[in-house]
Amino acid sequence: MLLRHTPSEIKERKALNVNPAKTCQPIGAMYAALGIHGCLPHSHGSQGCCAYHRSTLTRHYKEPVLAGTSSFTEGASVFGGQANLVQAIDNMFTVYNPEVIAVHTTCLSETIGDDIPQIARKAEADGKIPKGRFVIHASTPSYVGSHVTGFSSMTKSMVDYFARFSGKRTDTINIIPGYVEPSDMEEIKRLAAEMGVKNIMFPDTSNVMNSPQTGRFEMYPRGGVTVEALARTGDSSGTLALGKLASSAAARALDIKCKVPCEILDLPIGLNNTDLFIDALRKMAGVSVPESVNVDRGRLLDIITDMHQYFYGKKVGLVGDPDHLVALTEFLVSIDMWPVHIVTGTPGKAFEKRIREITREVPHEVNVGAPGDMFLFHQWVKNEPVDLLMGNTYLKYIARDEDIPLVRFGFPILDRVGHSYFPTVGYRGGMRLLEKILDALLDRKDRDDPEEGFELVM
Amino acid sequence: MSHDAHSIFEERKDQVLRKGEKPYRMTCDKDSLAGAVSQRACVFCGSRVVLYPIADAVHLVHGPIGCAAYTWDIRGALSSGPELHRLSFSTDLQEKDVIFGGEEKLTKALVELIDRHDPKAAFVYSTCIVGIIGDDLEAVCRKVAREKNIPVIPVQSEGFKGNKRAGYHAACKAMFQLVGTGDIQGLSPLSINILGDFNLAGEIWIIREYFQRMGIRVIANITGDGRVDDLRRAHGAALNVVQCAGSTMDLAQMMEEKFGIPSLRVSYFGVEDMAESLYSVARFFENHDPQIMERTRQLVRDELSILYPRLQEYRKALTGKKAAIYVGGAFKAFSLVKAFRLLGMSVVLVGSQTGTEQDYRELHEITDDGTIIVDDSNPLELSSFLKEKDVDIFVGGVKERPIAYKLGVGFCDHNHERKEPLEGFIGMLNFAREVHTSVMSPVWRFVPRRTRALGAAGLMG
Ligand code: SF4
Ligand code: SF4
Numbered sequence A: 001m002l003l004r005h006t007p008s009e010i011k012e013r014k015a016l017n018v019n020p021a022k023t024c025q026p027i028g029a030m031y032a033a034l035g036i037h038g039c040l041p042h043s044h045g046s047q048g049c050c051a052y053h054r055s056t057l058t059r060h061y062k063e064p065v066l067a068g069t070s071s072f073t074e075g076a077s078v079f080g081g082q083a084n085l086v087q088a089i090d091n092m093f094t095v096y097n098p099e100v101i102a103v104h105t106t107c108l109s110e111t112i113g114d115d116i117p118q119i120a121r122k123a124e125a126d127g128k129i130p131k132g133r134f135v136i137h138a139s140t141p142s143y144v145g146s147h148v149t150g151f152s153s154m155t156k157s158m159v160d161y162f163a164r165f166s167g168k169r170t171d172t173i174n175i176i177p178g179y180v181e182p183s184d185m186e187e188i189k190r191l192a193a194e195m196g197v198k199n200i201m202f203p204d205t206s207n208v209m210n211s212p213q214t215g216r217f218e219m220y221p222r223g224g225v226t227v228e229a230l231a232r233t234g235d236s237s238g239t240l241a242l243g244k245l246a247s248s249a250a251a252r253a254l255d256i257k258c259k260v261p262c263e264i265l266d267l268p269i270g271l272n273n274t275d276l277f278i279d280a281l282r283k284m285a286g287v288s289v290p291e292s293v294n295v296d297r298g299r300l301l302d303i304i305t306d307m308h309q310y311f312y313g314k315k316v317g318l319v320g321d322p323d324h325l326v327a328l329t330e331f332l333v334s335i336d337m338w339p340v341h342i343v344t345g346t347p348g349k350a351f352e353k354r355i356r357e358i359t360r361e362v363p364h365e366v367n368v369g370a371p372g373d374m375f376l377f378h379q380w381v382k383n384e385p386v387d388l389l390m391g392n393t394y395l396k397y398i399a400r401d402e403d404i405p406l407v408r409f410g411f412p413i414l415d416r417v418g419h420s421y422f423p424t425v426g427y428r429g430g431m432r433l434l435e436k437i438l439d440a441l442l443d444r445k446d447r448d449d450p451e452e453g454f455e456l457v458m
Numbered sequence B: 001m002s003h004d005a006h007s008i009f010e011e012r013k014d015q016v017l018r019k020g021e022k023p024y025r026m027t028c029d030k031d032s033l034a035g036a037v038s039q040r041a042c043v044f045c046g047s048r049v050v051l052y053p054i055a056d057a058v059h060l061v062h063g064p065i066g067c068a069a070y071t072w073d074i075r076g077a078l079s080s081g082p083e084l085h086r087l088s089f090s091t092d093l094q095e096k097d098v099i100f101g102g103e104e105k106l107t108k109a110l111v112e113l114i115d116r117h118d119p120k121a122a123f124v125y126s127t128c129i130v131g132i133i134g135d136d137l138e139a140v141c142r143k144v145a146r147e148k149n150i151p152v153i154p155v156q157s158e159g160f161k162g163n164k165r166a167g168y169h170a171a172c173k174a175m176f177q178l179v180g181t182g183d184i185q186g187l188s189p190l191s192i193n194i195l196g197d198f199n200l201a202g203e204i205w206i207i208r209e210y211f212q213r214m215g216i217r218v219i220a221n222i223t224g225d226g227r228v229d230d231l232r233r234a235h236g237a238a239l240n241v242v243q244c245a246g247s248t249m250d251l252a253q254m255m256e257e258k259f260g261i262p263s264l265r266v267s268y269f270g271v272e273d274m275a276e277s278l279y280s281v282a283r284f285f286e287n288h289d290p291q292i293m294e295r296t297r298q299l300v301r302d303e304l305s306i307l308y309p310r311l312q313e314y315r316k317a318l319t320g321k322k323a324a325i326y327v328g329g330a331f332k333a334f335s336l337v338k339a340f341r342l343l344g345m346s347v348v349l350v351g352s353q354t355g356t357e358q359d360y361r362e363l364h365e366i367t368d369d370g371t372i373i374v375d376d377s378n379p380l381e382l383s384s385f386l387k388e389k390d391v392d393i394f395v396g397g398v399k400e401r402p403i404a405y406k407l408g409v410g411f412c413d414h415n416h417e418r419k420e421p422l423e424g425f426i427g428m429l430n431f432a433r434e435v436h437t438s439v440m441s442p443v444w445r446f447v448p449r450r451t452r453a454l455g456a457a458g459l460m461g
Helices: A025-033 A047-061 A074-079 A082-095 A107-112 A116-125 A147-162 A182-194 A227-235 A244-258 A271-285 A291-311 A322-334 A349-358 A374-383 A393-402 A426-448 B010-015 B043-051 B065-069 B095-100 B103-117 B128-133 B137-148 B164-176 B203-214 B228-232 B245-259 B271-285 B292-318 B330-342 B357-366 B379-389 B401-407 B424-439 B448-453
Strands: A039-044 A100-105 A134-138 A173-176 A199-201 A238-242 A262-265 A315-319 A338-343 A367-369 A388-391 A406-408 B016-018 B057-062 B121-126 B152-155 B191-197 B217-223 B239-242 B263-265 B322-327 B346-352 B372-375 B393-396 B410-413
Touching: A025 A039, A025 A047, A025 A100, A025 A147, A025 B065, A039 A047, A039 A082, A047 B043, A047 B065, A074 B128, A082 A100, A082 A116, A100 A116, A100 A147, A107 B128, A116 A134, A134 A147, A147 A227, A147 A244, A173 A182, A173 A244, A173 A271, A182 A199, A182 A271, A182 A291, A182 A426, A199 A227, A227 A244, A238 A244, A238 A271, A244 A262, A244 A322, A262 A271, A271 A291, A271 A322, A271 A426, A291 A426, A315 A322, A315 A374, A322 A338, A322 A349, A338 A374, A349 A367, A367 A374, A374 A393, A388 A393, A388 A426, A393 A406, A406 A426, B010 B016, B043 B057, B043 B121, B043 B164, B043 B245, B057 B103, B095 B128, B103 B121, B103 B137, B121 B137, B137 B152, B152 B164, B164 B245, B191 B203, B191 B245, B203 B217, B203 B271, B203 B292, B203 B424, B217 B228, B217 B245, B239 B245, B239 B271, B245 B263, B263 B271, B271 B292, B271 B330, B271 B424, B292 B424, B322 B330, B322 B379, B330 B346, B330 B357, B330 B424, B346 B379, B357 B372, B372 B379, B379 B401, B393 B401, B393 B424, B401 B410, B410 B424
Parallel strands: A039 A100, A100 A134, A173 A199, A173 A238, A238 A262, A315 A338, A315 A388, A338 A367, A388 A406, B057 B121, B121 B152, B191 B217, B191 B239, B239 B263, B322 B346, B322 B393, B346 B372, B393 B410
Antiparallel strands: B016 B372
């Protein structure tokens, strides 16, 4: 047993994180930056962080992930990283020719206190930034928040650096999709297009982190929001921000900067949250919902109806990021499942309150850890077993040791494919989630049922 | 196709060499250029991969969460007993710790860990930020060690203090604190330590079995399937057998200086190197045990008689195919060049993240004319070389895999993510099978570079 070292007796821990349910800010910033077309993310710190972030994103997406690093050495750590960053900017524009360099900091450069905008201005004054090219930045110290915070900050930077109001409002709607997969972003765009809503999505990693095999290595794949489109977000008539933690900062910044009103929703995971999204989009854009979207909705509802007896009272343990967990928990509760252990590594009081509200009617005690880690989660599971686990790949240790089926969901998924191509948002995403949940539960039932209870038709 | 000169930084010209074009001259051991999309990692990474397989110690990462999260069970180093090493322990430093210091938190974390898991030792890794905020790691470790009565060893692995190789050194220094503290009475004179093997996919078990058949006792595995008590007695061995020279050579040197234990450099990859490794160990012990050479020869004969017939199949299919190699340490590249030769394949590109001057000189000697030799490369360079040389398989690590696949080139992970043992005689067979599986996969018939070459208009145009 891999986790034989996990005792079931729970003691309060103050100083120690065991088996984290989060990771650090820069990786989120790097992922967001990859959602700008022609962007090269840059890690301002030592080499190691950057190598780790790239490797982890590569393992999750099975795509090449490129990013520069300031390659701090001892000197830079004492005297600051200005020289490194200026040189890096110069080198990157010369050799890799990106349209945008998106700089994020690391714990190291944050602690030293490097002032990135000032360094970027210096690079500009020295003529290191070619005309029509840009350097943007987000501050991402990992001793605050988590990878979601980093994603949020880089997304907000897109507004800070590029959005402007030209004086003329358009009927375009901005959609900030949240820290979701490229497939999810694609699905959200598809829904908006289906409804005839002109939109700008940012960041947009579709066709970047799920690009096809073309026989070429493309440093800058086809996808990503363009700088030009980012500028136009200031003219849009509204912003829909999905996922409070990942998207509200950018949406609010756009409201303040360019007076674009925003609405902040939960991620459109599950029936209810997708309804809310479609409804908000409909109202904001002044369109009506086409039949095709209604059909999708009806199909999702149909699956829930057909199979509802298998969901009832099933206990689930969830580990993930706050925005995902809020929406997912709501979905699970709405189909009569009981999420009983819920852990996120990302700190935040509001999260626990939301989860408590959503699970109010669940006829079972609900454990919420925010921030918690997977060690604590495992102890909860030991004390109160569940029927299903949902979360990232790291849950497979617990799934194996406790012999509980696992549905992979969230970040990172290091051992399966699918997440970059098939969404979990929208009605179709809901159908996919249900298929996965049912497969896991019913495969287990088929495996475990006694012979006389083994059924052909379910 | 000529190579794309734009993808090489002007300053990097001396880190790339084409054998035969110019006399040997190569710069290496340079810090990466700022802004280069380097494939290199940091000091901490180096220390972590070397020490983490010690399975009955706790490994606590003192720093913000990321450094720990990314190294959680990253390597698949197997253990036959405890598996403490597969858990991730971190002090998860927060803003207030960065401002006021993290020593108190570290102390608490250590005490808690030791109380709960009762480990044989604790390793405490410092990360970049700890180097900046100035926590006195040594003092904390000393205090907790006294209190808990187990070795608590600081690993000075601040990321910015060099590259991975500096991390290896820090790891060796940390391990050296244990060596010499155990009881060595009654150890056989025919005994060795295995250094520089991390038991990926169970490799060290294969190697140990060979030594056993030769009549040699293995005292300490350093560090695959490693144990603290074995390390403590490691000075009782007559010989250190060192693989992956980069990572544990320093420890061998320290042990030589302090305990007079000589060392041998070996490699367990490929038939020639594997056999020669066993022979060199046998030669070392010949005075003690005159029969050992014959036993070793027999062992090699037995293994080869199983291996060769099965290898021929693969060789037939693979002859004439081209391979590219880009690995962390150069030592592995030597064995790989030879292994590919055994399969009838030619190596057209070879490079490493952290090779030394001597490494590259040797590589230059053993490779064919026209082979590209490269130090600390980046994806653009690598992809332009792969295309230029039209290779059939690329051997690299996690960051290289998707590049190869996007180009429509086969891939073999010879690094952390290998799933089958590649060491030993059986490992050569596994390697051949893996190479064969990838090179001969029908998928390449559909990739654009092949369909284009065939002039098949079809889907790809
Ligand atoms: S130092 Fe900070 S940014 Fe770098 S890997 Fe560690 S937590 Fe992440
Ligand atoms: S912070 Fe330093 S030690 Fe940690 S991963 Fe980054 S470079 Fe390595």
